[in-house]
Amino acid sequence: MDWVSVDKLGEHVGQTVEIRGWLYNLRESGKLLFPIFRDGTGLVQGVVSKKEVSPEVFEATRCLTQESSVIVRGSVRKEDRAPGGVELGVEDVRPLQVVSEKDPYPISPKEHGIEFLLDRRxxxxxxxxxxxxxxxxxxxxxxxxxxxxxxxxxxxxxxxxxxxxxxxxxxxxxxxxxxxxxxxxxxxxxxxxxxxxxxxxxxxxxxxxxxxxxxxxxxxxxxxxxxxxxxxxxxxxxxxxxxxxxxxxxxxxxxxxxxxxxxxxxxxxxxxxxxxxxxxxxxxxxxxxxxxxxxxxxxxxxxxxxxxxxxxxxxxxxxxxxxxxxxxxxxxxxxxxxxxxxxxxxxxxxxxxxxxxxxxxxxxxxxxxxxxxxxxxxxxxxxxxxxxxxxxxxxxxxxxxxxxxxxxxxxxxxxxxxxxxxxxxxxxxxxxx
RNA sequence: UCCUGAGUAGCUCAAUGGUAGAGCAUUCGGCUGUUAACCGAAGGGUUGUAGGUUCGAGUCCUACCUCAGGAGCCA
CATH class of the missing domain: 3.30.930.10 (Bira Bifunctional Protein; Domain 2)
Structure with a gap:
């Protein structure tokens, strides 16, 4: 199966596609997970519902750390609330490499000083x-x-x-x-x-x-x-x-x-x-x-x-x-x-x-x-x-x-x-x- | 090279010369529509380095180190 780049997801509404990228951020709300994936062409939010996926997929997503690399399969849905107009109803998540929680990705989505950022350019x-x-x-x-x-x-x-x-x-x-x-x-x-x-x-x-x-x-x-x-x-x-x-x-x-x-x-x-x-x-x-x-x-x-x-x-x-x-x-x-x-x-x-x-x-x-x-x-x-x-x-x-x-x-x-x-x-x- | 300013938790920052703290991040728990989510808890420190003043220094003084951005020079 071919994979789709995030900036082209709008052309695949209603289809099940695969994307390849990295975890940008993960929000959690009870039995729902909202992972945001990036692939270099854009960002897309995924939605993982505990009752719609296997316990293994739910747990694999929940344990993803920032910038872990993943291959994700899901259905593309039109979603007016999403910045890109679409979101991904996640069906399967395959981590390629999970970033260690002992040594997390250093650039969190918060403020950083210029020296810190340039050292990690x-x-x-x-x-x-x-x-x-x-x-x-x-x-x-x-x-x-x-x-x-x-x-x-x-x-x-x-x-x-x-x-x-x-x-x-x-x-x-x-x-x-x-x-x-x-x-x-x-x-x-x-x-x-x-x-x-x-x-x-x-x-x-x-x-x-x-x-x-x-x-x-x-x-x-x-x-x-x-x-x-x-x-x-x-x-x-x-x-x-x-x-x-x-x-x-x-x-x-x-x-x-x-x-x-x-x-x-x-x-x-x-x-x-x-x-x-x-x-x-x-x-x-x-x-x-x-x-x-x-x-x-x-x-x-x-x-x-x-x-x-x-x-x-x-x-x-x-x-x-x-x-x-x-x-x-x-x-x-x-x-x-x-x-x-x-x-x-x-x-x-x-x-x-x-x-x-x-x-x-x-x-x-x-x-x-x-x-x-x-x-x-x-x-x-x-x-x-x-x-x-x-x-x-x-x-x-x-x-x-x-x-x-x-x-x-x-x-x-x-x-x-x-x-x-x-x-x-x-x-x-x-x-x- | 000169001038000015800043170095405190992984990050961003507080702390009148008198018990080193918060938010985020991490871990654990809660929540079925979150948008840098939210709520609760835990762990996390040689305060840039070396001296000095003081009963007591993150705080005051001296030197040094590192960084920032301004001058000069230039795109």
Missing amino acids: HLWLRSSRQHAILKIRHDVIRAVRDYFDSHGFVLVDTPIFTPAACEGTTTLFEVEYFDQKAYLTQSGQLYNEATAAAFGKTYCFGPTFRAEKSKTRRHLTEFWMVEPEMSFAHLEDVMNLAEDFICFIVERVLNDRRAELTVLERSTAPLEKVRKPFPRLHYDAAVKLLGEKGIDFQWGGDFGAPDETAISESFDRPVMVHHYPSQVKAFYMEPDPERPELACCVDVLASEGYGEIIGGGERMSSYEGLVRRIQEHHLPPEAFTWYLDLRKYGSVPHGGFGMGIERCVTWICGIEHLRESIPFPRTINRNYP
Whole structure:
């Protein structure tokens, strides 16, 4: 006999089916038992009546402990009081492994502290809240791929072992690479510039590593980033792409994951407002805006988290801040032709104070300009020989951006911490489980 | 690295310097429609570690350890 997944039980009303899963919770009321089963696709309540099953089945059910694995046979009944609309009139229960009562499942359906839960992340993933978040993450990643795949971009992945920094070495994880040193990538961007010159429009998607000693809800040491890169593109094109891309992702989640957003008690109203056009704020205007809000900020610096929050709170959708001073941005940024002290770059700040989810811009296309920048930033020129080649052999205006998947998922889910948006978070003091 | 806060039962938390407690979880008992069920009972403690003050320290002091989230840095 085939078994049925819990999310498909509604198609089997009136039939006797088998489900395979785990005991989520068990309530008892005299000669009635109400076990709740989960199978990864959903939850369903079973009803076991003492006078309708054998004493062995009743006792086997009564002795089930939380997260014991079971195969259950029962009749599917329509039940308006049940959250999923159906319940299972249990006829037979076959435990595969009963969790010992001496060492019960640690995550009871009550409150727990974050350290306790993160130490048990491998079990915490079974809870409905984590399910909702990670299903939305799945949907976001699928939308990312669908977007680029349907807009002429070629997926060309970039290496994780790299020979040198692309933005300095202080935040790189150093690893042994036989008799040499290597670093874990902190961005695929420089390689993207090579692939974009080969294929026109490309993107890479993979894990990224930053050895920043940050201890905030917005940082992980290992996170996933998608980075598109386009040949023959200026800053304007990069901003148009970022805007269209974010709208596509948010719309996808609103269409596909209403149930999960409900589990998270995420208000969808702010997400419904994520429509083009996004406000575009010149750096000068952003500084002025901060001044009007009474925040002390000197022109020329980079925005800190409180500054970003203040800026994004002035708008009801993501805001694109562009033309930061070159001095606070990476060496490869193309200068503004009319104001060379500014860089043709853009940060997209998510709404509701979630901060930067995208950073990008137009890359320096001049060979001489790039050589000068590498010198000014005291970077080892030999590491950039190949990168400079891209400016010797058919240099074109080009640009792109990087989006952190976890920051995007955290924002869309409306949750507090980045660490819940990735299956196994890595932070400054956590590399377990 | 700096700043702030927190470590008490398996978990979440109480406890004016004076007998270490509750809810949940676990076990036992009761209940035929429960929805984080409810009712009754039992077991469960080196109060993060090491010192110090005191007649007496979970509580006050010092150092250390661990964690949290904020700055800086960033996606």
